[in-house]
Amino acid sequence: MARLTTPRYGRAAVLLLTGAYFLVPLACAVAFSTGVGVPGQHIGFEAYTGIFTAGGFTDSLALTLKLATATIVLVLGLLVPALVTVRLAAPRLRTLVEIVCLLPLVVPAVALVAGFSAVLRWGSDHVAGTPLFQALVALQNPDFPLVLVLAYTLMALPLAYRTLDTGLAAIDLRMLVEAARACRAPWSRTLLHVVLPNLRGALLNTAFLTLALVLGEYTVAAILGYQPFAVWILAISGSQAQMSVAVSVMGLLVTWMLLLAVATAGRARRPKETS
Amino acid sequence: MSAIQTAGGDSRTRSYGSKAGLGPPRRRVPRVAGWLGAAPLLVFTAVVFGLVLGTMMVGAFTTPESAPGGARLTGANMSASLHGPYLTALIGSVKLSAVSALIATVVGLPIAHVVVTSRFRALREAVLAASGVLANFGGVPLAFAFVATLGNAGVLTSQFHLLSHGWNLYSFWGLTLVYLYFLIPLMVLTLTPALEGLRRQWREAARNNRANTFRYWTHVALPILMPSLLGGYVLLFGTAFSAYATAAAMVGSSVPLVTMQIADALSGNVLVGQGNVALALGVDMVLVAGLIVAIQLPLQRRSARWLA
Numbered sequence: 001m002a003r004l005t006t007p008r009y010g011r012a013a014v015l016l017l018t019g020a021y022f023l024v025p026l027a028c029a030v031a032f033s034t035g036v037g038v039p040g041q042h043i044g045f046e047a048y049t050g051i052f053t054a055g056g057f058t059d060s061l062a063l064t065l066k067l068a069t070a071t072i073v074l075v076l077g078l079l080v081p082a083l084v085t086v087r088l089a090a091p092r093l094r095t096l097v098e099i100v101c102l103l104p105l106v107v108p109a110v111a112l113v114a115g116f117s118a119v120l121r122w123g124s125d126h127v128a129g130t131p132l133f134q135a136l137v138a139l140q141n142p143d144f145p146l147v148l149v150l151a152y153t154l155m156a157l158p159l160a161y162r163t164l165d166t167g168l169a170a171i172d173l174r175m176l177v178e179a180a181r182a183c184r185a186p187w188s189r190t191l192l193h194v195v196l197p198n199l200r201g202a203l204l205n206t207a208f209l210t211l212a213l214v215l216g217e218y219t220v221a222a223i224l225g226y227q228p229f230a231v232w233i234l235a236i237s238g239s240q241a242q243m244s245v246a247v248s249v250m251g252l253l254v255t256w257m258l259l260l261a262v263a264t265a266g267r268a269r270r271p272k273e274t275s
Numbered sequence: 276m277s278a279i280q281t282a283g284g285d286s287r288t289r290s291y292g293s294k295a296g297l298g299p300p301r302r303r304v305p306r307v308a309g310w311l312g313a314a315p316l317l318v319f320t321a322v323v324f325g326l327v328l329g330t331m332m333v334g335a336f337t338t339p340e341s342a343p344g345g346a347r348l349t350g351a352n353m354s355a356s357l358h359g360p361y362l363t364a365l366i367g368s369v370k371l372s373a374v375s376a377l378i379a380t381v382v383g384l385p386i387a388h389v390v391v392t393s394r395f396r397a398l399r400e401a402v403l404a405a406s407g408v409l410a411n412f413g414g415v416p417l418a419f420a421f422v423a424t425l426g427n428a429g430v431l432t433s434q435f436h437l438l439s440h441g442w443n444l445y446s447f448w449g450l451t452l453v454y455l456y457f458l459i460p461l462m463v464l465t466l467t468p469a470l471e472g473l474r475r476q477w478r479e480a481a482r483n484n485r486a487n488t489f490r491y492w493t494h495v496a497l498p499i500l501m502p503s504l505l506g507g508y509v510l511l512f513g514t515a516f517s518a519y520a521t522a523a524a525m526v527g528s529s530v531p532l533v534t535m536q537i538a539d540a541l542s543g544n545v546l547v548g549q550g551n552v553a554l555a556l557g558v559d560m561v562l563v564a565g566l567i568v569a570i571q572l573p574l575q576r577r578s579a580r581w582l583a
Contacts, residue, residue, distance in 0.1 A: 014389045015398075018459075022409065025420045025456070028430040032423035078316040085312030093313050100320045106564045107328070108517030110534040111557035115327035117541055118334045118554055150323050157320070216414045218520035223538050230415045234524050237419065245423045248416035259408055 026252075033246035047246035054243060060232035066144060067228060068214040071152040072207045075160050078153070080203075083164055084195060087173050101161035104154045109219040116151055117224060142226065151220045156210045163209060167202020212255055328561075334554035352555035360531070361556060367531040368516055369563075371447065375454040376511035380504060382455070383462030390463065391470040403467065406460035413457045418524035421453045445526045453521060458511050465510060469503035469578055506574035513567040517560065533560060 035043040051057060079101075086094050104112075123136045139147045176198060180190040196203070218230040227235065229251075237244035335353060337346045355361065390402045424431050425444045432438060443449060473496055481491040497504075519534035528535060533556055540553035 011389050011393075014385050018386050021459075022405070022456070024431070025424045028424035029420040031430050078319055081312040082316040085310075090310060090313060093310075097313060097316065100317060103320070103324065106561060106568055108519075108534070108560050108564055110517065110519050110537045111331070111560045111564075112327065114537055114541060114553050114557035115331035118330045118550070119326055121550070122330060122334075154320070154324060212411060216411075216416070216520075218415050218524070219534075219538075222520075222523070223541050225542075230520070233415050233419070237524075241422075241428070245419045248419040251416055252412065252420075255412075256408055259404075 029245050029249050033242050033249060047242040050243060051247055056232050060227055060229050064215060064229040067148055067152065068211050070149045071156060071214055072210045074149060074153045075156050075210055076203065076206065079160055079164055083168055087168060088177060101157045105158050109155060112151060113220045113223045116147060145226050148221055148226060152214050152217060156213050159209050160206045163206045164202050167199050171198050208258055331554050331557050334551050335558045339551050352551045355552050356555035356559055361536055364531040364533045364536040365559065368533040371450060372512045372515035375451045375458055375515050376508050379455055379458035379462045379511050380508045383459050383466060387463045387466040387470055391467055406463045409460035410457055410464055413518060414520040415524045417453065417456060418521045422525060445529050447530055450522060450526055450530055453525065454515050458515060461511060461514060462507050465507035466503055469500055473499065502574045502578035506571050506578060509567050509571045513564055516563060
């Protein structure tokens with residue numbers, strides 16, 4: 001039979017080179033943070049064990065987690081009702097909702113933050129003394145900057161929309177809702193006990209992707225002058241290079257484990273539901 | 276019925292409400308609830324996005340209020356954003372994005388092909404899962420991984436004395452190398468569905484017509500893949516163009532990039548009063564990104580034809 005695939009050596013070479021390019025930096029990052037491979041460096045795990053006691057670590061991580069929670073709640077709170085009702089009651093709104101959700105793709109994070117800072121600057125010049133000023137102060141509260149939640153929500157919309165929409169397309173929403181309504185379940189109960197449990201996988205995926213986005217976000221927070229996790233890593237890199245690399249490695253591992261957990265949860269659930 | 280629909284008050288509601296009679300009858304689904312469900316999302320994006328984009332547009336075309344004479348309509352910001360160091364940065368960004376996206380496309384195609392045609396299912400799933408993670412692995416951690424590997428004190432740099440061979444990570448090509456780390460996985464993810472759409476029969480048919488592998492690729496596979504390749508290239512270009520964190524954490528200002536210029540102008544690292552030029556640069560970026568989406572959408576639709 002004629003050979004229909006790439007020569008075997010070619011395939012092996014492609015895979016080998018690709019693997020090397022993607023694994024070497026990770027291995028080197030681990031080697032660098034433990035002192036292996038850097039001449040004149042003491043070998044040990046101090047960079048890792050010292051993370052938790054490093055100044056600013058707990059503050060920045062707590063801020064990031066707070067921001068992530070608020071962003072996830074806001075993204076799901078806005079998208080789930082909109083997508084469910086677009087499918088059930090208002091199919092004509094579908095295009096508008098899609099455009100609105102995908103629009104942030106056209107605005108790079110840097111341009112978005114330029115716009116946000118212009119709004120904040122304009123606000124502080126013009127609304128001083130009015131009730132709006134209080135809102136402006138609350139937006140920029142350094143303990144919990146709501147303005148970041150707004151920016152992150154916009155940035156998360158495109159991915160969240162695609163994930164949730166795929167999840168909704170996979171279930172027969174209309175049938176589920178009509179069955180629940182036929183059993184005289186009120187709307188609140190239908191949503192909470194019928195629709196949302198069937199969307200568990202998509203909701204989890206969306207929450208994870210949003211969490212990953214907020215964990216790694218640097219641009220908006222740095223330019224607006226806040227110090228969540230990613231900004232903190234960069235801030236300590238000058239004095240503690242090893243530790244900043246160690247934190248990066250840890251962050252990557254945590255992100256991968258979260259993704260794996262979501263992937264396996266999605267896979268384990270499927271057979272149960274079809275039975 | 277129509278009275279309930281127009282009660283929503285907003286003009287969109289009314290225009291849809293007038294056509295409601297044409298829709299299929301739906302049992303037990305109150306229509307007003309539908310409008311209310313979508314309202315928070317629409318209101319949120321309209322207010323936040325509208326305010327941000329509106330202020331940006333206004334700022335880009337007016338003088339700062341602190342300037343003598345107050346805020347006046349002007350084209351000076353836009354023209355300043357296309358001159359001098361800002362133009363250099365814009366060109367630098369376009370060049371970096373174009374080159375790194377091109378390399379990622381050329382390198383990503385064989386990788387995706389090997390993965391898609393692999394006999395081992397596990398390899399496919401592992402590569403695709405890893406691509407999903409790596410494509411989103413931008414930002415500060417990526418920069419630090421590469422600084423630890425190939426930076427001035429990096430592991431490979433000191434092991435192989437790369438500095439004496441003229442290696443410099445904090446340069447155009449260094450940044451390209453780093454960008455490829457998230458661009459190649461993105462390309463693999465983009466190309467996989469298209470490559471899966473290539474039928475084995477097409478290859479066999481070409482073979483029966485005595486086409487060799489080269490002719491099969493140039494006359495059958497590549498023309499079919501072209502919309503996907505172009506669409507992927509444009510997507511990669513856009514991703515590289517709007518990236519900021521990686522470059523900021525790694526090279527500082529040794530490679531001029533438009534994202535870096537905006538950040539500098541916003542944080543007042545340069546002359547005071549450049550804030551509105553930063554907004555003009557932001558408008559430039561939105562225009563480029565909009566152009567990219569306008570090119571990509573039709574390409575995506577065209578490449579989807581072969582996947583059916």
